[in-house]
Amino acid sequence: MDDNEAGRAELLLEAQDKAEKLFEEIGYRQLIVAGKGERELSDQIRDLAHEMFGIERFWHKRIVRAGPNTLHPYRVNPPDRLIAEDDIVFCDFGPLLEQWEADFGRTYVLGDDPVKHRLRDDLPVIFDAGRRYFQGRPDITGGQLFAEIQRLAGGAGWEIGATHAGHLVGEFPHERINGDDIEYYITTGSDEPMRRPDRAGRLCHWILEIHLVDRPRGFGGFYEALLDLG
Numbered sequence: 001m002d003d004n005e006a007g008r009a010e011l012l013l014e015a016q017d018k019a020e021k022l023f024e025e026i027g028y029r030q031l032i033v034a035g036k037g038e039r040e041l042s043d044q045i046r047d048l049a050h051e052m053f054g055i056e057r058f059w060h061k062r063i064v065r066a067g068p069n070t071l072h073p074y075r076v077n078p079p080d081r082l083i084a085e086d087d088i089v090f091c092d093f094g095p096l097l098e099q100w101e102a103d104f105g106r107t108y109v110l111g112d113d114p115v116k117h118r119l120r121d122d123l124p125v126i127f128d129a130g131r132r133y134f135q136g137r138p139d140i141t142g143g144q145l146f147a148e149i150q151r152l153a154g155g156a157g158w159e160i161g162a163t164h165a166g167h168l169v170g171e172f173p174h175e176r177i178n179g180d181d182i183e184y185y186i187t188t189g190s191d192e193p194m195r196r197p198d199r200a201g202r203l204c205h206w207i208l209e210i211h212l213v214d215r216p217r218g219f220g221g222f223y224e225a226l227l228d229l230g
Helices: 003-028 038-053 067-071 114-135 142-155
Strands: 063-066 088-093 104-109 166-169 205-214 219-226
Touching (some): 003 038, 003 088, 003 104, 003 205, 003 219, 038 063, 038 088, 063 067, 067 088, 067 219, 088 219, 104 114, 114 142, 114 205, 142 205
Antiparallel strands (some): 063 088, 088 104, 104 219, 205 219
């Protein structure tokens, strides 16, 4: 890796490190409580990001979802919901630190429901297994990694709640991605090697997203971070 690419990687990792500290502070300040609305919590996290790091912009919509709203994938915009006493809640934020994108998601459980706790605890396990699968296959495609994430989720007794398991990340704005640009996603039909240069000749860097759902019980959870760095 040349100095320029090493510098890009370092800046992406610095952005993620700040996002992780932000999410740790959410727990420390006990912001996720019953009776609070999803939008209210989202605004509080936005304000906390500004307080801690001066963050003023997010490169994708801020997501806070609780209870049955956790079943919905990113593109759906369910009505605002109050967090309940025994809820599961996930947060997905994409803060911009200077021009560098972070994309970070974590799940929190209120109460003692053992199935919700198991789902929350399975998220990082499946993430780490997916990362190891990626690391061990130099020519892996997005489609192959998505198939493995589906297999891992099914083996743990869950479904995947989205049509993809991640995407490109980088300087803002990174290569614009939409539903037609399938090669920019970790999804079925994404058949280019993930380790490749982008259109500007820079190395592609990836976010891995794990969205697990239990449809019969009506809830899900979410976990995301950098796949190929860190």
